[in-house]
Amino acid sequence: MSAPAADVEAMLRGKAICVCAGPGGVGKTTTAAAIAVGMAARGKKVAVLTIDPARRLANSLGLEELGNEARRIDDKHLAKAGITLEGTGELWAMMLDAKRTFDDLIEHNAPDSQTRDAVLGNRIYQELSSAVAGSQEYMAMEKLYELHEQGDYDLLVLDTPPTRNALDFLDAPKRLSRFIDSRSLQFFTGGGLRGFKLFSRGTGAIFAVMKRATGIDLLQDLSEFFRSFGEMAGGFRERAERVNELLADKRTSFVVVTSPARDSIDEAVFFHRRLSESGLSFGGVVVNRMHELEGVEDPGPGDAASLERELAKELGDALARKVARNLDDYRRLAGRDRENLGHLRKELGRARMITVPHLDEDVHDLAGLARMNEYLFRAA
Amino acid sequence: MPALLDKRLVFVTGKGGVGKTTVAAALGLAAARAGKRTIVCEVAEQERVSRTFRREGIGHEEAELQPNLFGISIDPDKATEQWLQWQLKSGALASLLKQSRIFTYLTAAAPGVRELVTVGKIWELAQPERKTARSAPYDLVIVDSPATGHGLALLGAPRTIAKVARVGPITRQANKIHDFLADERETGVIAVALPEEMPVNETLEFAGSLREQMDMGVDHVLVNALYPERFSGPEAKRIATAGDGRRSREAAAGLRAALSEHSRARGQRAELRRLRSSSDSEVTTLPYLFESELGLDELERLSRELERRLSK
Numbered sequence: 019m020s021a022p023a024a025d026v027e028a029m030l031r032g033k034a035i036c037v038c039a040g041p042g043g044v045g046k047t048t049t050a051a052a053i054a055v056g057m058a059a060r061g062k063k064v065a066v067l068t069i070d071p072a073r074r075l076a077n078s079l080g081l082e083e084l085g086n087e088a089r090r091i092d093d094k095h096l097a098k099a100g101i102t103l104e105g106t107g108e109l110w111a112m113m114l115d116a117k118r119t120f121d122d123l124i125e126h127n128a129p130d131s132q133t134r135d136a137v138l139g140n141r142i143y144q145e146l147s148s149a150v151a152g153s154q155e156y157m158a159m160e161k162l163y164e165l166h167e168q169g170d171y172d173l174l175v176l177d178t179p180p181t182r183n184a185l186d187f188l189d190a191p192k193r194l195s196r197f198i199d200s201r202s203l204q205f206f207t208g209g210g211l212r213g214f215k216l217f218s219r220g221t222g223a224i225f226a227v228m229k230r231a232t233g234i235d236l237l238q239d240l241s242e243f244f245r246s247f248g249e250m251a252g253g254f255r256e257r258a259e260r261v262n263e264l265l266a267d268k269r270t271s272f273v274v275v276t277s278p279a280r281d282s283i284d285e286a287v288f289f290h291r292r293l294s295e296s297g298l299s300f301g302g303v304v305v306n307r308m309h310e311l312e313g314v315e316d317p318g319p320g321d322a323a324s325l326e327r328e329l330a331k332e333l334g335d336a337l338a339r340k341v342a343r344n345l346d347d348y349r350r351l352a353g354r355d356r357e358n359l360g361h362l363r364k365e366l367g368r369a370r371m372i373t374v375p376h377l378d379e380d381v382h383d384l385a386g387l388a389r390m391n392e393y394l395f396r397a398a
Numbered sequence: 399m400p401a402l403l404d405k406r407l408v409f410v411t412g413k414g415g416v417g418k419t420t421v422a423a424a425l426g427l428a429a430a431r432a433g434k435r436t437i438v439c440e441v442a443e444q445e446r447v448s449r450t451f452r453r454e455g456i457g458h459e460e461a462e463l464q465p466n467l468f469g470i471s472i473d474p475d476k477a478t479e480q481w482l483q484w485q486l487k488s489g490a491l492a493s494l495l496k497q498s499r500i501f502t503y504l505t506a507a508a509p510g511v512r513e514l515v516t517v518g519k520i521w522e523l524a525q526p527e528r529k530t531a532r533s534a535p536y537d538l539v540i541v542d543s544p545a546t547g548h549g550l551a552l553l554g555a556p557r558t559i560a561k562v563a564r565v566g567p568i569t570r571q572a573n574k575i576h577d578f579l580a581d582e583r584e585t586g587v588i589a590v591a592l593p594e595e596m597p598v599n600e601t602l603e604f605a606g607s608l609r610e611q612m613d614m615g616v617d618h619v620l621v622n623a624l625y626p627e628r629f630s631g632p633e634a635k636r637i638a639t640a641g642d643g644r645r646s647r648e649a650a651a652g653l654r655a656a657l658s659e660h661s662r663a664r665g666q667r668a669e670l671r672r673l674r675s676s677s678d679s680e681v682t683t684l685p686y687l688f689e690s691e692l693g694l695d696e697l698e699r700l701s702r703e704l705e706r707r708l709s710k
Contacts, residue, residue: 277415340633341653348688
């Protein structure tokens with residue numbers, strides 16, 4: 019049973035945005051980079067936005083540091099790895115700096131420099147923008163939106179951050195707009211602690227209890243933060259809504275990257291379900307690092323003894339035995355992967371699925387990406 | 399400093415997909431076997447440990463998975479309620495606050511609150527005298543911590559909150575928790591890695607940040623899923639140069655698989671060497687298991703392996 023013909027070019031036909039999502043540790047960043055390289059080679063002007071690439075991969079893409087600005091990868095550099103770009107193809111790459119993106123956003127939305135400085139200098143904001151889970155996810159979306167608005171590229175490829183829950187980032191824009199709409203924010207922006215009437219209609223009692231649980235300083239800082247942030251609430255809400263619209267756009271495609279391990283497959287299935295429930299466009303799945311045994315159709319137990327006999331003449335008894343035993347172990351892995359893949363195919367129905375074999379060496383340079391692309395772009 | 403399993407609290411962290419859960423569960427088995435009343439905590443609504451023991455759905459309850467081995471999946475909402483109860487010493491006031499919408503939004507918005515109540519619950523589980531009514535103390539609490547970045551945020555949450563709130567009851571409580579977490583006699587950290595470039599980088603970066611932010615060291619780096627070195631260099635050469643003579647598909651596949659194994663094992667050894675030479679912590683390895691799926695038997699095997707290697 020071979021996979022139905024599927025390749026990345028078909029997945030991304032007519033698309034302007036490709037969001038690579040999936041569980042951690044499956045080679046998501048590498049796959050995003052490989053997709054970008056492959057699409058550029060096919061004549062597109064592509065930018066890949068990545069969060070935290072492996073150093074060697076970053077170096078090979080020319081990303082020595084967090085730039086927060088896209089840099090073009092030299093065609094000559096690509097040619098050295100055997101990659102030629104068709105026609106108007108260009109490859110750009112960018113490493114995202116979440117904190118800076120957040121700061122830029124504040125700068126952009128602040129009505130005046132006083133408000134800007136009040137927010138940027140607030141300790142709550144500083145923790146929120148650098149340390150807190152969720153802000154990185156939102157900022158990735160934000161940057162994507164910004165680049166899309168500029169309209170300089172045919173295709174943007176986004177490598178999503180490894181979240182505890184692979185789906186957190188989908189909710190990030192919604193969470194922000196919900197928060198801005200929330201009553202607490204309106205409460206604070208409408209005067210904050212100074213404004214609220216002590217012990218009036220129950221609110222005072224709540225605050226008295228909150229003071230006992232947290233301390234007054236924290237409340238004051240929060241209040242200050244919300245008050246200055248509140249002035250920008252409108253701008254933020256509008257932007258979060260537009261980011262949402264962009265994700266739901268027909269020209270955005272979600273590509274789920276997974277490994278053939280059961281846990282990852284389960285997460286990919288869950289992800290696929292969530293995407294269709296949310297009405298988002300699902301491009302397909304890339305199953306990375308499949309253990310495959312070329313030329314061996316049946317992954318069931320082999321005849322180790324006869325294999326040993328056959329190879330013993332060439333390799334000697336001891337080495338032939340080791341080779342046979344090793345093959346047995348590989349069969350088991352290949353069998354497991356096939357089984358999990360079968361499960362995935364059943365769950366996904368007619369969705370596109372691409373498998374990439376477990377390559378013998380780590381993919382960490384342009385040549386490695388080109389090797390991956392033999393599988394990602396294999397259909398005629 | 400006490401040996402790892404003689405501490406009260408052990409955090410198991412590492413990059414996504416390296417086998418943190420497996421290591422946390424195997425460590426739990428080893429500790430329980432040594433006679434310690436042990437609990438493995440999951441966070442962020444995970445139930446992987448409980449699933450391995452076929453007890454998925456335990457939630458915020460302390461459930462006995464095996465004799466001496468308990469599990470819990472910490473629910474931040476329930477942890478918040480418990481926290482408020484300790485803080486306010488009144489269930490009625492705590493639920494009043496919990497029901498207030500303003501409070502709900504504030505805790506959702508204020509940085510690190512969810513992490514704080516989660517780590518607060520973990521801390522409470524590790525106390526010789528529990529704050530939770532009718533609850534017996536544990537000898538050892540093992541945390542299947544979120545991936546490195548988020549894991550560090552979890553460990554650092556008490557300090558973050560203490561910095562933000564400066565004074566008041568939440569600061570006092572947070573400082574107390576921080577002191578316990580940063581005390582190397584009480585709390586240990588295991589970083590799980592794979593012998594691959596990204597996980598090795600992330601492990602080294604994590605150790606640096608842990609030192610910087612918490613002034614803590616990593617007790618052990620556990621390198622998971624290390625391929626055996628089945629073929630020596632000369633053997634691989636013999637396999638590679640074994641003529642193109644007519645042979646069965648099976649044999650051809652066998653030769654290819656052997657060369658793959660050799661190449662992967664060699665790549666892994668290089669990463670392992672790099673990790674060893676740049677890490678201040680003890681680096682211990684666990685073998686790759688050529689099994690279709692890791693069940694209880696494999697977990698048992700890993701736990702014995704872990705026991706042997708950690709006691710060396």
